[in-house]
Amino acid sequence: MSPNDSNENNLLDDSVTTSSLNSNNAAFWKRDWSNVQSSLSSLRRSLSSFPSPPLRIMRVSQLDSELLDSELFETFKEQLWLLFSPQIKQTFEPELLAILQFMYRLTVLESGATYGAQLQNLKYRNERQHWGGLQSISKDSSLTKFQKSAYIALTVGGPYIWIRINRLVTAQEWGESNEDDPRKIFWKVLQKAENIYKTISLLNFLIFLYDGKYCTLTDRILSMRFVYARRTMNRQVSFEFLNRQLVWHAFTEFLLFIMPLINLRKLKNLLKRKLLPESYFRSNTLDFLPTHICAICHENQSASNASMSSVVASSKIHNPYEANCGHKYCYFCIKTKLLQEGGTWQCLRCGTEVKEIKRFLEKLVDEEEEENDRTPKDKGKQVAR
Template sequence: MRVSQLDADLLDSELFGTFKEQLWLLFSPQIKQTFEPELLAILHFIYRLTVLESGATYGAQLQNLKYRNEKQHWGGLQSITKDSPLTTFQKFAYIAMTVGGQYIWIRISRLVIAQGWSELSEDDPRNIFWKVLQKVENIYKTVSLLNFLIFLYDGKYSTLTDRILSIRLVYARRIMNRQVSFEFLNRQLVWHAFTEFLLFIMPLINLRKLKNLLKRKLLPESYFRSNLLDFLPTHICAICHENQSASNASAVISSKVHNPYETNCGHKYCYFCIKTKLLQEGGTWQCLRCGAEVKEIKRLLEKLVEEEEENDRTNKGKQPAR
């Protein structure tokens, strides 16, 4: 019974939150900020009208619960099988306390905070009123905690309002067939196990290497030949050229080989570029110039210096005489 009552309160809170979200979509932020207590009070009043009609909230009805007049079941009348319905006074008092009480408290708190009554002198009546409000709030929280502890012990009144009005949630139908289905739980367990498996296996899979492997298996060789960059000069890094061409940058001017390394197929690349490709591909990579499989690289310093000197001499020889 305790679990059902707590679940009913939780369902009421979630349903009311859903209605509140839909309500805020209808108003601008300025109206929401100014009239939020009034709008919430109206919505809360509409939501609690089910107590007048059926003697239970929506959440309580979903949990097969209803309110009964506990005054009619005191003493020797506790064993009466027929539950006494709520009186008219209890129904309206319940709505007044849950809706009106909350609205009045919010409005008073807003007024006190907006006008800064807590910062006034201690002799000012408004400051004294603010201190009284603080004490009342602390007393209410303490009494609510004690009431909840008592509820956990006897399972009768889950809120102070229920205890004050002597109304208690009981089963609406005491004898009913309960069909327990674990379909949803099983589905959740399967999805949880599947997501855990994906989180474990995905870091172990080299998606880039798998993609390139599928491309080599499925696409014809003519596709790769048409995309080769063997036309580039030898002092240009094909990887830098490809990356900068994809970003619409000046590929030819800023794609010179830096810290050159030579592949086993005899082509030069920047060390950072070729090493990154090999790490991403898992140790092997397809050369952008000839399409061969690159497995090893070695540092190439002397040849590059000689080629640069030769290029400089060639460029100087081509300059026109002044």
């Protein structure tokens, strides 16, 4: 037999079998199909009780998506307030925010994910279809219409109604009315409800931290769970950038830590003394001032650009203390300088390093006498502190 013949025979056979099937095929497989239904459904049910690898979605991505959403919303809000006068904002704030929130959340209706979630490669899925062993199957079932609209109603309507009721109650001071007044009772119920809501939210968050399933209470109520929009995706992170960021961060931290420990003024003076010639300090002294004038006060006053006469008038030494070079200053001035510069300080009149001071116990010399005499060492009695 040639191969052609056998082909023809086969074709003939096929046509015979199909024609014979056509006559009674419906009855033939329908019966089997209905017979196998019970075992199929039990099989399907048992599928969910088989152990399957748990589906892990990074918690940090889910939290980040929430954060991104709220930040995006804040940005939109700022733009919105630019459009309206403060008076309109004051009166219609809840309504405007609700409209904005509604527009923002509409994207869930279309793509099943908020903008923040999309940025984090996340989307919602209908977790009711994924119980037990079905949680990590490859196909995610999309949200039902009810879930989507309930989600928008809860995220938009919930806060709106809450704010409106609270505004009403606060404006009419229901909390201040009598104990048995229904308004007071309503106010109490409101307070209780808020506490309960906060407690449940906290519980939900703790459970989320444990199992990583439902980030918010709304998600849990509606069984809307975040899953990856694309399961295989390369994380494209530039480690060079990360490293640079880390180094800068550590560096600024270190600077912030070390700056208060460095006495910049002392360092400056030390460098000045090391680098500048001795004659610089000799020529820049304030020794031309009368002895009853505090050179530090004088310097401070001159720095604030006061006129010469008023500077001299207000620079008299108060509570005089004498440095080890023999020049006198106010106690406050010289003590401050010594504390600031860490123990040693350069005398403004002679340039000597001042290390210790002692109380000067003598009435200040009169101006007339002082003009003849410029050596305070000889005058006055010094008493050790």
